Amino acid sequence: MSDKKHIDRLFQESFKDFEAxxxxxxxxxxxxxxxxxxxxxxxxxxxxxxxxxxxxxxxLSLGYSYFNTEELPEQxxxxxxxxxxxxxxxxxxxxxxxxxxxxxxxxxxLPENNxxxxxxxxxxxxxxxxQMNTSxxxxxxxxEANTKRVNSQKAPANTSAIATNEKMxxxxxxxxxxxxxxxxxxxxxxxKTILKNNTKAESSAVAINKQSETSEEADKNSALAINNTKxxxxxxxxxxxxxxxxxxxxxxxxxxxINDINTTREKEEDDGLNRWSIAANAAPVxxxxxxxxxxxxxxxxxxxxxxxxxxxxxxxxxxxxxxxxRVRSGVNKVSLGYKTNDVVVFQSAGINYTTSKxxxxxxxxxxxxxxxxxxxxxxxxxxxxxxxVRPESATSNAAIDQTFGYIEIPLELEYALLSKRFGIRVIGxxxxxxxxxxxVYTESEAGRTYLGExxxxxxxxxxxxxxxxxxxxxxxxxxxxxxxxxxxxxNSFNRxxxxxxxxxxxxxxxxxxxx
Amino acid sequence: MSLKELIxxxxxxxxxxxxxxxxxxxxxLFSVCLKYSRNYxxxxxxxxxxxLTIFKKVHQYQNKGAFEGWLxxxxxxxxxxxxxxxxxxxxVNENTTEAEEVxxxxxPVSLDFLLExxxxxxDRYRLVFNLYVLDGYSHKEIADMLDISEGTSxxxxxxxRQILKKDIETHNxxxxxxx
Numbered sequence: 001m002s003d004k005k006h007i008d009r010l011f012q013e014s015f016k017d018f019e020a021x022x023x024x025x026x027x028x029x030x031x032x033x034x035x036x037x038x039x040x041x042x043x044x045x046x047x048x049x050x051x052x053x054x055x056x057x058x059x060l061s062l063g064y065s066y067f068n069t070e071e072l073p074e075q076x077x078x079x080x081x082x083x084x085x086x087x088x089x090x091x092x093x094x095x096x097x098x099x100x101x102x103x104x105x106x107x108x109x110l111p112e113n114n115x116x117x118x119x120x121x122x123x124x125x126x127x128x129x130x131q132m133n134t135s136x137x138x139x140x141x142x143x144e145a146n147t148k149r150v151n152s153q154k155a156p157a158n159t160s161a162i163a164t165n166e167k168m169x170x171x172x173x174x175x176x177x178x179x180x181x182x183x184x185x186x187x188x189x190x191x192k193t194i195l196k197n198n199t200k201a202e203s204s205a206v207a208i209n210k211q212s213e214t215s216e217e218a219d220k221n222s223a224l225a226i227n228n229t230k231x232x233x234x235x236x237x238x239x240x241x242x243x244x245x246x247x248x249x250x251x252x253x254x255x256x257x258i259n260d261i262n263t264t265r266e267k268e269e270d271d272g273l274n275r276w277s278i279a280a281n282a283a284p285v286x287x288x289x290x291x292x293x294x295x296x297x298x299x300x301x302x303x304x305x306x307x308x309x310x311x312x313x314x315x316x317x318x319x320x321x322x323x324x325x326r327v328r329s330g331v332n333k334v335s336l337g338y339k340t341n342d343v344v345v346f347q348s349a350g351i352n353y354t355t356s357k358x359x360x361x362x363x364x365x366x367x368x369x370x371x372x373x374x375x376x377x378x379x380x381x382x383x384x385x386x387x388x389v390r391p392e393s394a395t396s397n398a399a400i401d402q403t404f405g406y407i408e409i410p411l412e413l414e415y416a417l418l419s420k421r422f423g424i425r426v427i428g429x430x431x432x433x434x435x436x437x438x439x440v441y442t443e444s445e446a447g448r449t450y451l452g453e454x455x456x457x458x459x460x461x462x463x464x465x466x467x468x469x470x471x472x473x474x475x476x477x478x479x480x481x482x483x484x485x486x487x488x489x490x491n492s493f494n495r496x497x498x499x500x501x502x503x504x505x506x507x508x509x510x511x512x513x514x515x
Numbered sequence: 516m517s518l519k520e521l522i523x524x525x526x527x528x529x530x531x532x533x534x535x536x537x538x539x540x541x542x543x544l545f546s547v548c549l550k551y552s553r554n555y556x557x558x559x560x561x562x563x564x565x566x567l568t569i570f571k572k573v574h575q576y577q578n579k580g581a582f583e584g585w586l587x588x589x590x591x592x593x594x595x596x597x598x599x600x601x602x603x604x605x606x607v608n609e610n611t612t613e614a615e616e617v618x619x620x621x622x623p624v625s626l627d628f629l630l631e632x633x634x635x636x637x638d639r640y641r642l643v644f645n646l647y648v649l650d651g652y653s654h655k656e657i658a659d660m661l662d663i664s665e666g667t668s669x670x671x672x673x674x675x676r677q678i679l680k681k682d683i684e685t686h687n688x689x690x691x692x693x694x
Contacts, residue, residue, distance in 0.1 A: 005618060007617045007618065007619050007676050007679060007680050008648045008676070010619065010624070011633075011649060011679075012648060012649065014624070014626050014629050015550065015626070015629070015649055018546045018550075018626065019542040019543055019545075020542055020546045020549055021541070021545065022541050022542070022545040022562055023559065026541075026562055026563055027537055027538075027541070030537065030563050030566050030567060031530075031534070033563075033567055034530065034533065034567070034570060
């Protein structure tokens, strides 16, 4: 027993020089986490710039299309009408159903567009509401009830109908919907409306305005009616609420759309490097030029020029050089065009103005030419210069519309700033543009007339491309891409009057498949 | 590259320097993790967490005192954070076990076995034993670190010793029988 020792010493001595090499996997994991942290730190800064740039490009192109085409506002109108119709429909549907509507107190859910409803619609709702409340309080189902609101001026014969003020009073006392009853009491006090319940087989109820209403009173009524509609909406069935909630989504702005994309950026997905990918894309392209020059004639240098929104579509293939860098090429068909505004077109009837010929437009054979008459006699002048010698036959407010199209072969590099499920990349490169379409028209009230083709365009030209790419991984192989790109054309025109630096912007949208 | 230079580069989040720092100190710090953890896998997890903390807080190191000591304290803190919360429901009489001498026969015992029985200890026994016996902390320091009383620290230590002694003796007997 002499060689006993304290247990502490045994451990101390044993572990004195203890070292253990951990598995390599541990460092791999640490490295991966460090990487992630670094990237996270970098992202927010890039996001701000990238977001601003993308927003600008989107706003530019969308804003342009909004202000320059009449179709878009019309579409908005349609959407609004649909939205206005919704509450009406739901009102009707709730009327068709049994009176088991439970009041929903969350006013936050009220669609605001009800306030902008037309007075007429609101009044109708008002009538319907009253019918609803009355029938509800009387605990009778009037499922097929029809309600009409008639001004007594228009139907004085109906004034013989029994006024049911008392009835309404009692019913409003029983009413569960305090808001509505308050309003109905108001209505009673004003003695503006009398509700007549027709309990015949058709079960149709007619609300009649007994006393002649001034327009002012009518306004008040409609104001009340709007309030009623509001209350009505509170009582709306869940399904109707869902519809109402969905409606504002139609109005979603670009910012919202981008926000949507942003929310997905948290999602992360590791995937291996797929070297090849092919993509199809389509883009609205907007053409314009820098500088005050003209590609048609020197006299139009000062005229305003409006770019046109056209389409580009194409396919591309890309190859990943490494995790960050991809090189890509493809074929795009792109149509471009712009208008020179404030042009005066007139027939010079034999007199040759010096301005009758456009410097950079070759006229076609007379056989192809129709419209304003003989080519030689048609004169174009900038509206700014002609005021003094304006011939009577002049068609003012005309525009010269120059259109051209290219087959575009881009060669671009993509540098990935973020390559998770949501990806951001910077894109730069150049395109070779082969002229495929070239025409000049004049546009006026009289119509659109072919003038000829531009003789100052190069058959082959180049553009410098720069932009951002955003991608969202729909699946491991499939990406959704949005790429706002600016393409600056170097030598599209070999001669121009004044400074005319053309460029076009496109928001290239499409799908790409990796393999 | 000197250690000082390495630390400076780690402070600027240089990935290469971080790798270098890891390869210099990983095995020493991993041994600490092994002693303080329940098993090998958890030791790896603790080492990983400790290094992430080290890289995150290296800028706080003011070149005062040994860098290795600073690293080791982070490792121990990481481990403590993980196991401190585990409650040990011991109803050990704090006074009776304190003065007991724990001596064992001097027979060669493998390091692996010692490590194994340390890891098998209840969490707080293991922490107290490691801190007091192997890393030289006082009961007062341990009490502060683990948020327990000094008495509890002492009783935990003696319970740990008894368990370890029993484990070694059982082991030795079985070895003798087999031999």
